[in-house]
Amino acid sequence: MAFTLKDGGTSFQFPVNPEEVSISRSKGYETINMLEHGEFDFTQGEKVKEITFSSFFPKEYDAFYCMYKENLPDPRVAMNVLNTFLVSKKPLRFIISETGVNVPVFIVSLNSSFRGGETGDIYFDLTLRTWRDSKVEKVGSAASGSKSGSRTDLKKTSKTYTVKSGDSLSKIAKLELGSSSKWNEIYKLNAKIIGSDPNRIKPGQKLVMP
Numbered sequence: 001m002a003f004t005l006k007d008g009g010t011s012f013q014f015p016v017n018p019e020e021v022s023i024s025r026s027k028g029y030e031t032i033n034m035l036e037h038g039e040f041d042f043t044q045g046e047k048v049k050e051i052t053f054s055s056f057f058p059k060e061y062d063a064f065y066c067m068y069k070e071n072l073p074d075p076r077v078a079m080n081v082l083n084t085f086l087v088s089k090k091p092l093r094f095i096i097s098e099t100g101v102n103v104p105v106f107i108v109s110l111n112s113s114f115r116g117g118e119t120g121d122i123y124f125d126l127t128l129r130t131w132r133d134s135k136v137e138k139v140g141s142a143a144s145g146s147k148s149g150s151r152t153d154l155k156k157t158s159k160t161y162t163v164k165s166g167d168s169l170s171k172i173a174k175l176e177l178g179s180s181s182k183w184n185e186i187y188k189l190n191a192k193i194i195g196s197d198p199n200r201i202k203p204g205q206k207l208v209m210p
Contacts, residue, residue: 002067003053005085006093012081015072016065018053019159019176021096025049051094051105051128056178059120064167065175075122079112082124086110091131104131117181159209163201176209185210 003014057075058066066072073081085092091104109127161172169183177185187198190207194200201207 001099002095002097004095004097006095007085007088007090012078012085013067014055015067015078016055016058016175017067018055021051021053023049023051023101049103049130051101051130052126054123054125056121056123062171062174064171075120079122079124082107082110082126094128105129106131115179118179123178161207161209163203163205163207165203167201167203169198169201172207182210 001017003017005012005014057073057078059075061069061072063069086107088106091106093102094105095102105128107126108129109125111125113123115121115123159176161176163172169186170180173183173186174180183198186207186209187194189210190205193205193207
């Protein structure tokens with residue numbers, strides 16, 4: 001699965017996939033008060049969707065969470081790209097491969113932060129709002145999915161992680177929690193599964209995330 005923003009011929013793929021993506025939908029209403037009859041609601045159709053997620057730009061490549069190695073962007077350069085998208089007056093296209101998410105959007109909010117002990121890494125929170133363009137929405141699988149009433153819901157019901165070969169609690173903590181120093185939080189929740197030695201996790205084990 002790849003998370004990509006496209007600006008015309010420019011394509012930017014996020015190097016680390018977010019743990020969770022939230023897509024909010026709602027319907028607009030207009031309320032009219034008629035004398036002797038009370039209030040009546042009239043639908044105005046679906047409101048603009050909001051898409052939010054958080055991730056980080058790593059300073060160094062790590063195969064356990066990086067989606068690609070070649071041309072891995074410097075975190076500061078990557079943030080500059082997002083800032084350029086933020087001030088752009090043209091809509092971007094946001095695509096999540098292997099899903100029905102392929103929509104025109106604007107970046108409406110971008111927050112960045114730095115964490116102690118993670119030198120060079122830049123964390124960010126991103127909010128996108130879909131742009132209404134009926135001509136674009138009629139093209140591709142995303143439109144057909146909306147016509148049939150299907151819905152892509154990426155919000156997880158529970159946070160779990162399946163251990164892979166070569167994993168350690170510190171590596172999992174770095175990927176899932178943003179800091180390798182939080183490995184002990186994972187161990188406390190999964191002590192019965194892991195056993196007395198936190199260094200002896202096994203591939204296939206499903207660990208509950210804090």
